[in-house]
Amino acid sequence: MRTFLRPALAAIIIFSVLTxxxxxxLVTAIAQVAFPSQANGSLIEQAGVQRGSALIGQQFDQxxxxxxRLSATGPVPYNxxxxxxxxxxxxxxxxxxxVQARIAALKAADPNNPLPIPVDLVTASASxxxxxxSPAAALYQVQRVATARGLTQSQVQQLVEQxxxxxxxxxxxxxxxxxxxxxxxxxxxKAID
Amino acid sequence: xxxxxxxxxxxxxxxxxxxVIPLGRYMAKVYGETPPMQRFFGPIERLIYRLLGIDAKxxxxxxxxxxxxxxxxxxxxxLLYGLQRVQAWLPLNPQQLPAISADSAFNTAASFVSNTxxxxxxxxxxxxxxxxxxxxxxQNFVSAATGMAxxxxxxxxxxxxxxxxxxxxxxxxxxxTLYILLPxxxxxxxxxVSQGVVQSLNTSQTIELLQPIxxxxxxxxxxxxxxxxxxxxxxAIKQLGTNGGGFFNVNSxxxxxNPTPLSNLLELLSIVLxxxxxxxxxxxMVGDKRQxxxxxATMTIILLGFTALAVGAEQAGNPLYQKLGxxxxxxxxxxxxxxxxxxxxxxxVNSALWATVTTAAxxxxxxxxxxxxxxxxxxxxxxxxxxxxxxxxxxxxxxxxMLIFAIITVxxxxxxxxxxxxxxxxxxxxxxxxxxxxxxxxxxxxTLLITAIAVSSDAGKATVFNSGAHGxxxxxxxxxxxxxxxxxxxxxxxxxxxxxxxxxxxAMLVSRFxxxxxxLAIAGGLANxxxxxxxxxxxxxxxxxxxxxxxxVVLIVGALTFIPALALGPIVEHLLMSL
Numbered sequence: 001m002r003t004f005l006r007p008a009l010a011a012i013i014i015f016s017v018l019t020x021x022x023x024x025x026l027v028t029a030i031a032q033v034a035f036p037s038q039a040n041g042s043l044i045e046q047a048g049v050q051r052g053s054a055l056i057g058q059q060f061d062q063x064x065x066x067x068x069r070l071s072a073t074g075p076v077p078y079n080x081x082x083x084x085x086x087x088x089x090x091x092x093x094x095x096x097x098x099v100q101a102r103i104a105a106l107k108a109a110d111p112n113n114p115l116p117i118p119v120d121l122v123t124a125s126a127s128x129x130x131x132x133x134s135p136a137a138a139l140y141q142v143q144r145v146a147t148a149r150g151l152t153q154s155q156v157q158q159l160v161e162q163x164x165x166x167x168x169x170x171x172x173x174x175x176x177x178x179x180x181x182x183x184x185x186x187x188x189x190k191a192i193d
Numbered sequence: 194x195x196x197x198x199x200x201x202x203x204x205x206x207x208x209x210x211x212x213v214i215p216l217g218r219y220m221a222k223v224y225g226e227t228p229p230m231q232r233f234f235g236p237i238e239r240l241i242y243r244l245l246g247i248d249a250k251x252x253x254x255x256x257x258x259x260x261x262x263x264x265x266x267x268x269x270x271x272l273l274y275g276l277q278r279v280q281a282w283l284p285l286n287p288q289q290l291p292a293i294s295a296d297s298a299f300n301t302a303a304s305f306v307s308n309t310x311x312x313x314x315x316x317x318x319x320x321x322x323x324x325x326x327x328x329x330x331x332q333n334f335v336s337a338a339t340g341m342a343x344x345x346x347x348x349x350x351x352x353x354x355x356x357x358x359x360x361x362x363x364x365x366x367x368x369x370t371l372y373i374l375l376p377x378x379x380x381x382x383x384x385x386v387s388q389g390v391v392q393s394l395n396t397s398q399t400i401e402l403l404q405p406i407x408x409x410x411x412x413x414x415x416x417x418x419x420x421x422x423x424x425x426x427x428x429a430i431k432q433l434g435t436n437g438g439g440f441f442n443v444n445s446x447x448x449x450x451n452p453t454p455l456s457n458l459l460e461l462l463s464i465v466l467x468x469x470x471x472x473x474x475x476x477x478m479v480g481d482k483r484q485x486x487x488x489x490a491t492m493t494i495i496l497l498g499f500t501a502l503a504v505g506a507e508q509a510g511n512p513l514y515q516k517l518g519x520x521x522x523x524x525x526x527x528x529x530x531x532x533x534x535x536x537x538x539x540x541x542v543n544s545a546l547w548a549t550v551t552t553a554a555x556x557x558x559x560x561x562x563x564x565x566x567x568x569x570x571x572x573x574x575x576x577x578x579x580x581x582x583x584x585x586x587x588x589x590x591x592x593x594x595m596l597i598f599a600i601i602t603v604x605x606x607x608x609x610x611x612x613x614x615x616x617x618x619x620x621x622x623x624x625x626x627x628x629x630x631x632x633x634x635x636x637x638x639x640t641l642l643i644t645a646i647a648v649s650s651d652a653g654k655a656t657v658f659n660s661g662a663h664g665x666x667x668x669x670x671x672x673x674x675x676x677x678x679x680x681x682x683x684x685x686x687x688x689x690x691x692x693x694x695x696x697x698x699x700a701m702l703v704s705r706f707x708x709x710x711x712x713l714a715i716a717g718g719l720a721n722x723x724x725x726x727x728x729x730x731x732x733x734x735x736x737x738x739x740x741x742x743x744x745x746v747v748l749i750v751g752a753l754t755f756i757p758a759l760a761l762g763p764i765v766e767h768l769l770m771s772l
Binding site for chain 2: 007014035049060084087127133
């Protein structure tokens with residue numbers, strides 16, 4: 001028995017030190033030196049204030065801002081301390097309610113919009129923290145944002161195009177628009193009245 | 194749209210295949226007489242053996258190998274359990290998280306030691322940094338290394354003649370960790386940080402919201418707290434070691450765990466990198482690379498079939514959206530489809546591809562919420578697990594599982610022509626077949642039994658989230674995931690209860706170790722046998738015919754076992770959805 005227990009105990013201690021202390025500490029040290037911004041959450045600073053993370057969405061519901069995906073985190077949407085999806089199955093009545101509520105909110109803020117609502121604008125993201133929407137979802141909101149801010153639609157549309165990321169290398173992933181960065185750029189041009 | 198699907202999936206497969214040969218060759222050397230890069234690794238390796246107090250040259254028979262393995266995993270289980278129970282009083286706990294309850298700690302310990310990484314808890318709000326690093330990360334490494342050791346033991350059993358030993362467990366464990374898992378993880382974690390995955394020992398960051406919001410109680414909220422932590426180092430090994438346990442609650446859907454399409458490709462690749470390359474290693478070690486290619490082809494074909502099903506179902510979407518006048522058609526401006534529970538940057542294709550890859554392999558990490566998939570989109574990952582995690586499967590465990598299916602296939606083929614079956618020059622006899630039958634049956638029985646217990650007890654039904662057929666799917670998915678050591682979930686199910694923590698914990702341990710023991714027994718049995726020369730009656734096991742037979746056996750065993758259960762869940766839900 002001892003011939004097996006001794007190496008078993010020694011092995012778990014050695015591998016704990018190697019993979020549980022040396023490895024993560026080494027990665028942390030290199031990461032903090034080589035990629036300090038990314039390693040600490042890709043925070044965006046403006047005039048000395050941390051305004052958010054380039055990778056984490058925020059909740060927007062004013063007409064003058066672009067809105068992001070629905071967020072199912074609790075107790076408030078876009079709670080970046082407790083990520084969560086809705087986990088609604090496709091036939092769950094709560095899913096239909098959430099979608100209908102979002103449609104109603106979009107229509108109320110922008111009754112004359114003739115465009116069909118893109119699906120990512122009425123569905124909850126997996127993380128509840130999705131920082132991005134599809135270009136279709138951004139273009140759908142151009143008219144509302146322009147009206148609310150007293151800007152022309154082409155001004156706002158141009159801003160959307162500037163903030164659209166294409167698939168990496170032209171093939172990986174999907175085209176998308178970072179909502180927080182787009183809204184910060186809007187505030188730079190003209191603050192909400 | 195079709196071209197987008199082909200490009201996304203094609204680029205993934207191409208990069209994977211490009212890595213298979215160099216990594217497969219490297220790993221074959223690692224387990225051989227003279228491992229590579231001796232100047233660097235040699236001194237560390239010898240130091241470890243000295244500290245373990247073992248002689249690396251002494252080989253073990255299969256029983257000693259199994260006892261060493263079980264002893265090591267048993268000690269690891271107790272240690273991880275203890276660590277969680279006392280984390281409140283230990284350092285590196287900036288959020289001052291409390292100790293974890295007994296049932297949850299047992300479940301998590303069983304889960305990580307068995308390479309499952311089922312997570313009943315939410316990472317960022319439950320586990321201290323110390324527990325994540327010293328407990329979970331450690332098991333991510335050594336449970337993967339354990340799987341690789343068993344595989345190498347089995348391959349030695351196949352290749353050796355009239356030998357009583359199958360290698361030294363401590364050597365195989367050490368080499369898997371030191372030469373393969375650690376260097377790959379180090380490189381991957383740093384590349385992930387460059388993409389935006391966090392790696393920090395600081396506590397969370399608080400920022401000022403651009404637009405303050407009003408919560409349900411009418412209070413204004415103007416700040417957002419962003420959870421940080423040493424994530425990248427753990428994410429790298431959870432992908433590479435087919436563990437899958439995320440740092441954050443939503444796993445690789447979290448933007449700080451998987452921020453960009455490039456990080457997504459790398460994490461996706463890492464899921465199947467080692468399982469795929471091990472096929473090539475197997476080919477080298479048995480002296481016939483075609484054998485490895487045949488197994489890899491089998492795995493890839495099955496994976497692609499289910500990927501097509503999942504991508505198709507998710508892109509077709511949920512009829513609800515069309516009824517409400519929502520635009521869910523894919524175009525140059527949007528991914529379209531069923532976007533509930535999916536991230537914009539991944540869209541439909543990279544979400545559904547991940548869902549099938551992570552369940553084909555026994556990884557279980559997710560970048561979208563499987564619970565919100567369409568019925569057929571959710572059926573694909575469920576079935577891939579139910580096939581026994583042999584399509585790529587876990588590192589090591591997937592290939593040894595598939596080799597067991599190969600043994601069953603030659604047996605079935607042998608029955609058809611009335612000859613004694615043989616695989617790679619070894620006669621397959623009653624003992625091997627008995628062990629193989631155990632290996633096939635144990636996960637099936639465990640899955641169905643636990644599903645039955647859960648849906649017929651109040652404690653099991655109490656925490657089902659979605660109603661109707663989908664609720665049954667949640668339970669079936671959980672039992673399937675635990676009993677096949679996958680770890681992904683239909684996450685609506687409230688699994689952090691004493692009922693699920695206990696039952697699923699037991700399922701994970703049974704399915705891990707009661708497959709390892711018979712596998713090692715087969716290894717020992719085969720090692721003992723003489724090599725029989727090939728004859729005209731030998732069924733070649735590297736041909737398209739054999740690949741077809743093997744695919745058939747894997748699918749038929751899975752289908753016969755699980756179609757009745759699937760009919761009650763996803764299949765009936767699919768019919769309801771089209772009404």
